[in-house]
Amino acid sequence: MARLISGTATAERLMAGLATDVADFSRAHGMAPTLAAVLVGDDPASRIYVRRKIEQCRKVGLGSIEHRHGADCSEAELLALIDRLNRDPKVHGILVQLPLPPQIDSAKVLDAIDPMKDVDGFHPVNVGRLSTGTGGLIPCTPMGCMMLLQSELPELRGKSAVVIGKSNIVGKPVALLLLEQGCTVTVCNRHTVNLPDLCRQADIIVAAAGRAGLVRGDWVKPGAVIIDVGINRIVGPDGKGGIVGDVTAEEIGHAAAFTPVPGGVGPMTIACLLLNTLQAARALRAAPDIRISDAAYS
Template sequence: MSATVLDGTAVSHSLLDATAARAAAFAASSGRTPTLATVLVGDDPASRTYVKMKRSRCAKVGIGSRAVELPASTTTEQLVAAISALSADPTVDGILLQHPVPAHVDERAAFEAIAPGKDVDGVTMHSFAAMAFGEPGFHSCTPGGILRLLDAYDLPLTGRRAVVIGRSPILGKPVGMLLLARDATVTYCHSRTADLAEAVREADVVVAAVGRPELVRGEWVKPGAVVVDAGYNPGNVGDVEHAAAAERAGHITPVPGGVGPMTIAVLLEQTVRAAEAGR
């Protein structure tokens, strides 16, 4: 058996087309474009590349972008002040703080300075609570993108055993909440889980998001399972041993081209939704 590829690039194009149409409609009715502010602290090359890519994608769908670049010496207080100013600015609809920030900065304090109505990256405690309780709000972009990708392929979640490998507050934990809201039975695992292989073998859905190259071995995968590889490591290597897993899985995401494009598409869609809600 060879798994069906969950093509995030193709699915994201449909979402981006719809987002572009909504952005144009908003601009026509309000007289301004939806705007995403990106905040970059320091000069990490990878972070700078990610921000540049997100701003380029904004332009392609008719979303304005405002770049706020701060030196690596920026304190927590200075960063919180900058984000608070963006939160109070009526011409800014969404705020993205590129992470990680320098080690001396309290990242959680910075995230919490983002107004809930502008948290289009879904990183605040307010957004997490909304995901956990099924209330209106913005999803963390990667988890939200994963659910949309599964929906695009009409993959059922009700009653399925789902294993989430990873416990980060913006990926592992929220994707588990979103799966639980779809009536999946969710087990959280991580790099220190005893007998991780056995947990994976019982899973109908596996979401790997721990940041360790090929941690999930192909032989662990249950035949016919859905495998979502949300990891990205140097050399275009995910958290799953892809070739071996694809021989057993029913559906699998590629790395790259799976989860990544969906993450950006959800970010932009949520920015337009924030603009619509705030007008």
């Protein structure tokens, strides 16, 4: 029977270590590492996400500042706020919750964030550093995927990995991180031919397509490890809603291990955001970077 890779348990261990390191930083510098979260508009899901991130900051002792703007906020107004946060020495991380209203160019806003405070890891400078293996802040969900994968497979060199999905937020960064660890990586998309056959040859499958139940049991070879990034809301025959991943979980008992949905990658995303905030604070204070392989967070 396939083992569950618990993102909830791994995130709890990570946050316990973070709480200790945040306290050490705060004592050494007379201030806590601080995250500024920016929310524009009235999207209910975005409000929930920001609230959860703020709550988790408090749990580990991080400072947090929330900036809320109405859906009529102008691009110029938002860019001016980003500029102030970039120049504020008391702010170490900046998070702009997506999506933004249509009058605002999301790419322009994300590009305006100081790369050293870009705790989402979306700035082109951080993307470039990731692609060249030269440091920078790593996107939170891909970092969480790698932590969960390495908890099951500490040695990744030589493994065959299939990444389903080529988004800038998950698919591409995960592929780069797997390449950095010595995997042979195939990145698949909606135009990929013979996707099931490619998956059947993989030691590792990272499913990030956003399509419920896409990966079926006969796509998975015995002993494979599966990281399911999908979060898909469905309504069952009884009319009740639920959340499922991109993998048909009840069909993969022959896999070695997999991440459940919910309770897999999701909890790791916020924990890695907090880790990035501490890393940004340390870098801004010219302290050594934290690497995702650091034994303190394994």
